[in-house]
Structures are given as structure tokens and as C-alpha cells.
Amino acid sequence: MKLHDVRSYKSAETLKREDQLAWKLAAVATDPVPVEDDVAEMIGNRVIDNAAVAAASLARRPVRSARAQALGHPSAHTAGGANRGAPLFGTAATVTVSPEWAAWANGVAVRELDFHDTFLAADYSHPGDNIPPVLAVAQSMGCDGAALIRGLAAGYELQVDLVKGICLHEHKIDHIAHLGPSAAGGIGALLGLSTEVTWQAIQQALHTTTTTRQSRKGEISSWKAYAPGFAGKMAIEAVDRAMRGEGAPSPAYEGEDGFIAWLLSGPGHVYHVPLPEPGEAKRAILDTYTKEYSAEYQSQALIDLARRMGPEIGDLEQIKSILIETSHHTHNVIGTGANDPQKMDPNASRETLDHSIMYIFAVALEDGGWHHEKSYAPERARRPSTVALWHKISTCEDPAWTKRYHAAGTDKAFGGKVIITMQDGRTITDELAVADAHPAGARPFARPDYIRKFRELSDGIIEPAEQERFLSLVDRLPALSPEEVTQLTFTVPADRLGEDSPAGIF
Numbered sequence: 001m002k003l004h005d006v007r008s009y010k011s012a013e014t015l016k017r018e019d020q021l022a023w024k025l026a027a028v029a030t031d032p033v034p035v036e037d038d039v040a041e042m043i044g045n046r047v048i049d050n051a052a053v054a055a056a057s058l059a060r061r062p063v064r065s066a067r068a069q070a071l072g073h074p075s076a077h078t079a080g081g082a083n084r085g086a087p088l089f090g091t092a093a094t095v096t097v098s099p100e101w102a103a104w105a106n107g108v109a110v111r112e113l114d115f116h117d118t119f120l121a122a123d124y125s126h127p128g129d130n131i132p133p134v135l136a137v138a139q140s141m142g143c144d145g146a147a148l149i150r151g152l153a154a155g156y157e158l159q160v161d162l163v164k165g166i167c168l169h170e171h172k173i174d175h176i177a178h179l180g181p182s183a184a185g186g187i188g189a190l191l192g193l194s195t196e197v198t199w200q201a202i203q204q205a206l207h208t209t210t211t212t213r214q215s216r217k218g219e220i221s222s223w224k225a226y227a228p229g230f231a232g233k234m235a236i237e238a239v240d241r242a243m244r245g246e247g248a249p250s251p252a253y254e255g256e257d258g259f260i261a262w263l264l265s266g267p268g269h270v271y272h273v274p275l276p277e278p279g280e281a282k283r284a285i286l287d288t289y290t291k292e293y294s295a296e297y298q299s300q301a302l303i304d305l306a307r308r309m310g311p312e313i314g315d316l317e318q319i320k321s322i323l324i325e326t327s328h329h330t331h332n333v334i335g336t337g338a339n340d341p342q343k344m345d346p347n348a349s350r351e352t353l354d355h356s357i358m359y360i361f362a363v364a365l366e367d368g369g370w371h372h373e374k375s376y377a378p379e380r381a382r383r384p385s386t387v388a389l390w391h392k393i394s395t396c397e398d399p400a401w402t403k404r405y406h407a408a409g410t411d412k413a414f415g416g417k418v419i420i421t422m423q424d425g426r427t428i429t430d431e432l433a434v435a436d437a438h439p440a441g442a443r444p445f446a447r448p449d450y451i452r453k454f455r456e457l458s459d460g461i462i463e464p465a466e467q468e469r470f471l472s473l474v475d476r477l478p479a480l481s482p483e484e485v486t487q488l489t490f491t492v493p494a495d496r497l498g499e500d501s502p503a504g505i506f
Contacts, residue, residue, distance in 0.1 A: 155186025
């Protein structure tokens with residue numbers, strides 16, 4: 001890996017395109033280095049993971065709405081009759097829509113439950129959001145499994161490297177501003193496009209997917225689930241334009257009126273972005289981790305900690321207070337440091353409760369675990385004992401945990417220390433650095449765990465034979481034919497898709 005200095009430039013300064021970050025990202029994406037076996041294995045794991053959480057969300061309103069919108073854009077056909085579309089999760093594989101709309105609908109299904117993979121560094125991300133747009137283009141363009149793996153390895157690489165080098169949230173920019181460029185780069189790799197075409201697409205995708213973090217603040221709405229689908233849709237459109245010879249705002253990152261100068265840390269600030277050297281394998285997916293529980297990633301270790309501490313506490317009504325000492329990010333985004341009254345509101349939306357570690361820790365203590373639906377049910381959030389316990393919980397930043405949050409290697413941690421004070425004055429204290437399912441945790445997720453998660457979340461939704469058909473395709477992912485790649489989806493009985501979405505424009 002090589003660290004690249006990235007800063008803004010005045011228009012009068014010379015900045016060759018080869019020295020621009022977008023070009024360097026494109027060069028990494030289009031470098032034809034082979035995908036290593038352990039990376040290909042992990043890509044298969046994440047394809048399973050995405051399908052699992054998509055299956056569990058099919059009947060939820062945001063997913064039904066996105067699917068209805070996509071079905072309003074059926075695929076076109078070439079003069080020779082070849083299908084130019086992609087299927088939607090849940091519907092028959094023969095029903096295809098324009099690929100950008102497949103990426104939109106499938107991206108919402110994957111993201112709705114906040115239950116797939118994550119990577120946290122200078123910024124945060126869900127790299128599995130690259131899969132719906134890259135897969136939709138692969139299915140639409142007749143790409144084989146080897147090409148799909150090449151595209152997904154590139155998408156993961158670009159997103160992880162951007163997240164390591166450029167912090168967006170300190171400037172209240174939503175993290176999909178890293179996803180648009182990474183998905184565009186992944187599609188460029190998938191299709192074997194030139195570095196120049198991919199460079200233009202990356203710049204266009206950055207320009208069109210830069211949005212504010214209000215989507216994750218205050219009254220959090222369904223847009224939190226829609227945002228990655230939007231970024232994937234924009235990435236596909238950006239690649240399409242670039243393939244037709246159209247350009248983009250340039251240099252998108254370094255320009256005088258560009259991304260760094262006006263939306264990030266401004267002129268004079270230098271970012272340091274790590275990227276693979278030419279010929280170096282793309283292995284960034286191995287730095288990422290999935291979720292065992294459908295909640296914000298920083299809550300994963302704390303749910304495990306609640307499960308561990310519950311039996312020692314005994315009668316939860318005897319708790320006087322709970323203090324969670326944790327990182328700056330956890331305290332300020334999902335803790336009391338956010339100063340969001342909605343995070344303590346029993347009538348808050350699922351999306352808001354997902355970003356309240358106070359609520360999550362209370363429920364995990366009471367229930368001894370976490371469920372993707374039951375733990376967020378309105379009646380569950382309004383339970384008097386839960387509300388009472390919930391309002392006894394506060395968070396604070398501990399510089400040591402913040403340092404570990406930003407550390408490299410095995411020192412990196414996303415957990416915290418919990419201090420429970422009982423009514424009789426006793427204190428019960430415990431801490432956990434990483435979730436049990438984390439690669440450095442007590443029981444790291446491997447292929448059998450991803451399959452178990454898939455079976456659990458799709459039980460009663462995807463028929464057993466259809467589950468087996470999908471999993472058997474993933475087992476042969478690198479060797480899939482173009483026709484088999486189009487079948488890399490799943491169908492469910494119509495009554496499991498939920499009621500029809502209200503009518504809109506499409």
C-alpha cells in the first residue's frame with residue numbers, strides 16, 4: 001500500500017490527471033490483478049449476507065415502495081432480443097428492470113434493517129452497499145462470476161481506502177459520498193473499462209452523491225435505508241454517461257471549488273489516502289466485518305456485553321444508573337452526546353432506536369439478546385420497565401476508547417466499558433473491545449455463520465429449495481456463467497412481499 005497526499009489546488013495550479021485522487025482510484029479499480037482465493041471466499045460470504053437481510057426486509061414499507069418504483073422501469077431489449085435488465089429480490093428472475101432501478105430497490109432491501117457489513121476508520125461505511133449496483137450491472141450486461149468478483153473486490157477496496165483516509169462526518173457529509181465513487185470504480189472493473197472512462201465516472205458519482213448527514217440525525221427516516229440505493233443508482237448512471245464519452249466536474253476532489261476545498265477541511269488541509277500499488281492484490285474486504293445483530297455497529301459489542309452482564313446483575317429493577325464509557329463516535333452519534341431527545345423517546349422510529357445505544361443496551365439487558373424485528377416493535381419500546389431502565393443509561397467519551405477506535409490492527413476496538421451502580425451502592429463493571437462475531441472476537445463469523453444467518457432470516461420467507469439453489473450458486477461464484485449470474489437472486493411467494501405500495505408517479 002502507498003499513502004497518497006490529497007489536497008485542494010487553485011485553478012491556476014497544474015494538477016495532472018494522473019495525480020488526481022479520482023484517477024488513482026480508477027487506476028486501482030482497473031488494475032487487472034487477480035482476485036485472491038480468500039478474498040473471493042469473503043465476497044461470497046457478503047453476497048449471502050446481503051441476501052439474508054434483504055429477505056427479512058421484503059415486506060417492509062420502504063422496500064415495498066422502492067420495489068414498486070423499480071417495477072415502473074422494466075428493462076429494455078436490444079435489437080437481437082437480449083435482456084438488458086436485472087432482477088429484484090423477491091420477484092421472479094424473469095421479471096427484470098433497468099439496472100439502475102434494480103440497484104435502487106435491492107440496495108434499499110439490503111440496507112433497511114441495518115444488518116449487513118461495516119467498516120469504521122476515519123469515517124464509517126457499509127461496504128456491502130457496493131454489491132447491489134455491481135451485481136445489477138453484471139446481470140444486465142451478461143458478465144460472468146469471475147468478472148463479478150473482480151468488480152466487487154474493486155468496489156470494496158476503493159470504499160475501504162477512502163474511509164481510511166477521508167473523514168466525512170466531521171463536516172456533516174453522509175458516508176454515501178464514498179460509496180458513489182467506489183461503486184462506479186467497481187462497475188468499471190466489472191466491465192473492464194479503461195482507466196480514463198472509470199476516472200470520469202468516479203468524479204461524476206462523487207459530485208452527485210454528496211449529501212448531508214441529516215439523514216442520520218434527529219428524526220431519522222426511511223431515507224437512511226434509501227441513501228445507499230441512491231448512491232448505487234447514481235454510480236450506474238455516471239458510468240453510463242462516461243461510457244458514452246461524457247465528462248465530469250474535474251478535478252472533483254482537488255478543484256478550487258471542489259469537494260475538499262468547500263465541503264471538507266478546505267485549502268491547506270492534506271488528506272492521506274492509502275491505495276494498493278500497481279499489481280498489488282485488492283484485499284480490503286478482509287478488513288471489514290458483518291453484524292450479528294440488526295443495530296448500529298458500535299452497539300454490537302455492547303449487546304454482547306449486556307448478554308454477559310445480565311445474569312450477574314439479577315434483578316434489573318435494583319439498578320440505579322448505568323454509565324457506558326466509550327469512544328467519541330459512539331458517545332456522539334448513538335449515545336447521549338448526540339443530544340437528540342428522540343434517542344430517549346419510546347415513540348421514536350425504528351431508525352432512531354437503532355441509533356440509540358441507551359435503548360439498545362436496555363433491551364439487550366432485559367431480553368438477553370437482540371432480534372431484528374421484536375426488539376424494535378413499538379410495544380417493546382413502550383414497555384414501562386424498558387423505559388425506566390433506558391432512562392437510567394448515559395454515555396461519556398473515554399479518550400482511551402477513542403484512541404482504540406482509530407487504532408490500526410489488533411488494537412482497533414468499537415466497544416466500551418459499562419459501570420452499573422445498584423441501589424445498594426454496589427457497582428458491577430465489565431468491558432468488551434470488539435463484538436464476538438468480529439474477526440478478532442470470541443467467535444468470528446465464517447461461511448457456516450453466514451449461511452446460518454441466511455437461513456434464520458429467510459425462514460418462512462424463501463422456500464427451502466430456493467434457499468438451497470441460491471446458496472449452491474454462491475458456492476461456485478468465481479465459475480458462474482453469465483446466465484447463472486442472472487440467477488443470483490431469489491424468488492418468494494407473492495404473499496410474502498407484503499401489501500402493494502401506495503400509488504406514486506411511476
